Amino acid sequence: MRVGISTTMIQRGKTGIAQYLFALTRAFGRLHTKIEPVLFVLEEDMPLFAFAEPYCELAPVAEKFRSPVRNILWHQLSLPGEIRKRSLELFHVPSYRRMLGTAPCPSVATIHDLAPFHVTKKYDWKRMFYGRVVARRLAARQDEIIAISKQTAGDIEKYFGVPRGKINLIYNGLDRTKYFPGEVENIPEALKQIDLTIPYFLYVARLEHPAKNHVRLISAFEKFKKVTSSHWQLVFAGADWHGAEVIHHRMASSSVRNEIHSLGFVPDADLSSLYRAAGCFVFPSMFEGFGLPPLEAMASGCPVISSTRGSLAEVVGDAVIPINPESEDEMAHALAQISGSEALRISLSRNGIEHAKKFDWGICAQQTVEVYHKALRKSAQVASEPALLKSVG
Numbered sequence: 001m002r003v004g005i006s007t008t009m010i011q012r013g014k015t016g017i018a019q020y021l022f023a024l025t026r027a028f029g030r031l032h033t034k035i036e037p038v039l040f041v042l043e044e045d046m047p048l049f050a051f052a053e054p055y056c057e058l059a060p061v062a063e064k065f066r067s068p069v070r071n072i073l074w075h076q077l078s079l080p081g082e083i084r085k086r087s088l089e090l091f092h093v094p095s096y097r098r099m100l101g102t103a104p105c106p107s108v109a110t111i112h113d114l115a116p117f118h119v120t121k122k123y124d125w126k127r128m129f130y131g132r133v134v135a136r137r138l139a140a141r142q143d144e145i146i147a148i149s150k151q152t153a154g155d156i157e158k159y160f161g162v163p164r165g166k167i168n169l170i171y172n173g174l175d176r177t178k179y180f181p182g183e184v185e186n187i188p189e190a191l192k193q194i195d196l197t198i199p200y201f202l203y204v205a206r207l208e209h210p211a212k213n214h215v216r217l218i219s220a221f222e223k224f225k226k227v228t229s230s231h232w233q234l235v236f237a238g239a240d241w242h243g244a245e246v247i248h249h250r251m252a253s254s255s256v257r258n259e260i261h262s263l264g265f266v267p268d269a270d271l272s273s274l275y276r277a278a279g280c281f282v283f284p285s286m287f288e289g290f291g292l293p294p295l296e297a298m299a300s301g302c303p304v305i306s307s308t309r310g311s312l313a314e315v316v317g318d319a320v321i322p323i324n325p326e327s328e329d330e331m332a333h334a335l336a337q338i339s340g341s342e343a344l345r346i347s348l349s350r351n352g353i354e355h356a357k358k359f360d361w362g363i364c365a366q367q368t369v370e371v372y373h374k375a376l377r378k379s380a381q382v383a384s385e386p387a388l389l390k391s392v393g
Helices: 016-030 043-052 068-085 125-139 150-160 189-193 214-228 244-252 268-277 292-299 312-316 328-339 342-356 361-392
Strands: 002-006 036-042 057-061 090-093 107-111 144-147 167-169 200-204 233-237 260-262 280-283 304-307 321-323
Touching: 002 068, 016 036, 016 043, 016 361, 036 043, 043 057, 068 090, 090 361, 107 125, 107 361, 125 150, 144 150, 144 361, 150 167, 167 361, 189 268, 200 214, 200 268, 200 292, 214 233, 214 244, 214 328, 233 268, 244 260, 268 292, 280 292, 280 328, 292 304, 292 312, 292 342, 304 312, 304 328, 321 328, 328 342
Parallel strands: 002 036, 002 090, 036 057, 090 107, 107 144, 144 167, 200 233, 200 280, 233 260, 280 304, 304 321
Antiparallel strands: none
16 A cells, blocks of 8 residues: 655654654554555655655655645645655645645545644634634545544544544554663763753643743742752753743743753653653643653653643543643642652652553554555445446436
């Protein structure tokens, strides 16, 4: 089966969709199922997919199509011709903002979340309109849709009006060869910015305001420091995104600014060390369609404090200290609670390691291929119906 997959929305590998695509593509390479992936990759991103060359065809996309508007236009106007040219049997788009309006073959889309319906001012008005109105119409044109959580599946049915039978729930996975408990042996460059003799709270997420809730966490950290006089630090890891300037300003004006560190984007290869060295992982996000970082932290043996908004309650289960992301006092209390009890940290670490075992990229890849076959079967059935009616007539 020749399957086209668009990767042109990965923002140079610095987004959750990028991690999804990297992991899914690697898992495809380990499957025994016959599948021939053709990855459409922006020219400057080609090195990011070098690992897949032994079992994938890489189709370069001109850099002029990198900007969001041009990228959307490329998907709608140029990509259908590329699909015909390369004789693809099915096409998979892993982003609701890039779903195809028309395709010369069955189309599958992965929708990670419908945050524009839950988080006010998550994007500028143009992106909010596209996410709420245009994407709804595109979703109706897909043969099958993959939702990465029950929360997202319910949102797709509710806000996009897609029939439940066309929505396929497939959880994201974890790479346990990368995320595992243990000591940090080789200190990566990112960790050299931190004094590792001092324990730290870690938050891995792009610096996006207000959706990722960094500002409230900073305020909660200040309250925690005032009440406890603890020497624990707060560390952010993530690239600047929409509203990042608000977060940087809040950090600079903080009364404990010398104990807050922003590492910027941390390469995937260094993330596991960052998790393993942390005293606790904090995830106060206002909304998530899945939430990989808390699971990565759990698999690395790091105790977790987490919001339960969106899909998070479903994904993290009872292996965390739950918090209301709108309550600075509740966050501060959780920080004090976990920093003050080694026994609690050990218990959460054990529970988290066990919980993370439920998620596997191999299972995700296998189920994704099953959705491909489902879309092909439905397409073949629809194509045969006119001939059947003609013969009956």
